[in-house]
Amino acid sequence: MKKTLTAATLLSTTLLAQGALAQDVTLTIESWRNDDLTLWQDQIIPAFEASHPGIKIKFSPSAPAEYNAVLNSKLDAGSAGDLITCRPFDASLALYEGDKLADLSDLDAMDSFADVAKSAWQTDDGSATFCVPIASVIHGFIYNKDAFNELGIEPPKTTDEFYAVLDKIQEDGSYIPMAMGTNDQWEAATMGYQNIGPNYWKGEEGRQALIAGEQKLTDEQWVAPFRELAKWAPYLGNGYEAQTYPDSQNLFTLGRAAIYPAGSWEISGFNQQADFEMGAFPPPVPAEGDECYISDHTDIAMGMNAATEHPEEAKAFLEWVGSEEFATIYSNALPGFFSLASFDVEMSDPLAQEFVSWRQSCNSTIRSTYQILSRGTPNLENETWGASAAAIKGTSTPEELAQKLQDGLSSWYDPQK
Structure with missing residues (x-):
């Protein structure tokens, strides 16, 4: 009887340990785009989670006008999310220079973006890129x-x-x-x-x-x-x-x-x-x-909180943000906000497709x-x-x-x- 109880206890302990190891990691995204919450909940997050078991995503936007102040307060307090939606140029550069955003230059996804696409989220000398470009207008x-x-x-x-x-x-x-x-x-x-x-x-x-x-x-x-x-x-x-x-x-x-x-x-x-x-x-x-x-014009990107407790999972998500799957979902769900990646994404909206087709015949700038x-x-x-x-x-x-x-x-x- 004692042996049976001991075996049962060991089995129970093992199962609990396995359960703990298998527990999902939840990453929180900070953003000012509260108008596309439904897009993230209904399309983007389910697509990512389907191909990345073990990682859950929570999209947590702030009001656009309050975003910079709210984000800075959270970062200073250590309560900000793992992933940070990046505004272009100086606001995000200041976060990187203040050690709030991680250097993402080594991500494989960065190879999908031309220099002009990355320029809004780089140091002045281009030596570090700290956000994965998402879209332009x-x-x-x-x-x-x-x-x-x-x-x-x-x-x-x-x-x-x-x-x-x-x-x-x-x-x-x-x-x-x-x-x-x-x-x-x-x-x-x-x-x-x-x-x-x-x-x-x-x-x-x-x-x-x-x-x-x-x-x-x-x-x-x-x-x-x-x-x-x-x-x-x-x-x-x-x-x-x-x-x-x-x-x-x-x-x-x-x-x-x-x-x-x-x-x-x-x-x-x-x-x-x-x-x-x-x-x-x-x-x-x-x-x-x-x-x-x-x-x-470069409009929106995503970076990683330098203090995240889940850097590998956050990088996995950011690699996916640089993928053709993400580019296709985002560009078609928000016609007029075009993927900055080099993929040839077909748009279902004819007016959006007309705009983006100019990239084939004209030179892009910001x-x-x-x-x-x-x-x-x-x-x-x-x-x-x-x-x-x-x-x-x-x-x-x-x-x-x-x-x-x-x-x-x-x-x-x-x-x-």
Whole structure:
């Protein structure tokens, strides 16, 4: 009887030990994207857990406006999740430099991303990459296909064709040619200057030259986009100066404007609100035969809390974030947020597929003001908002606006002095 009890006790102890060893590890993800909680719960997490038994994922978002403060507090208190959703550039760089994010340069998944895709989550010298890129947004122009068909218009490829299209829409009078206002300023820069500008400063070539101090904002390739914006005013409709960003969205989705200078993040909302078929065209090139460039702007990535108690499991998840399976799920569930990986992901949404197809024919770059150049005062990004709005309104000349930006940058940034 004693032997039987001893054997039973040993067996029970062994089973308990095995159970403890087999217990699932749960990784928590910190994020500001509380709008895609359902996507993570219904699609992304089940797909990962199905191929990675023993690892469970909990998606724990904060309100977007509060994310940075909440995350920093949790990291300081040692209570942050294992995986950290990374905003681009300086906010995440500060976390890495403060030893809050781990160096992920050695992950195999990093081989799936081009240098420009990784640039938003690297040290200035590119020696360390601390977040796995997830998605970007692409700039261009969304148009009302019904309006174009009605007026016999084809999407323009060059700037001359672009203005010819705008003139034809203007002459017909049925539609406002383009829906964009200058009241909020940021859209004049983001969907105006940063949309068309890369075709003039040649994308990464110009952006990197500006950082290195080899080009100045007063050089022709940086002034030219302001000259183009100065031509937009007659096509934006009466009262564009007081028109807000939501006003512009409504003008387009209600069918009152034919063209919308856009970021691809609009796709999901426009699909729900517009009752007409939409198309998109990339920023027109200055002349026929010119190479085209698109702002394929790095938006979101994921890193590892340097203090996580489960580094191997966290790295397993991050390797999967760099996979084609993740890229396909994410890109199709959130049309307009495109995988930064090198996989050729087929989009089910036709408008999203049109945007992402430009990667095959155009050179990708990111917004010129976002890396390094907006760390000082005056802030180049914010100054570019006002300058772009002023260019459209004609309150200053393109040369004056460029000189002001250059003066501000050179006042604090050594390579530009």
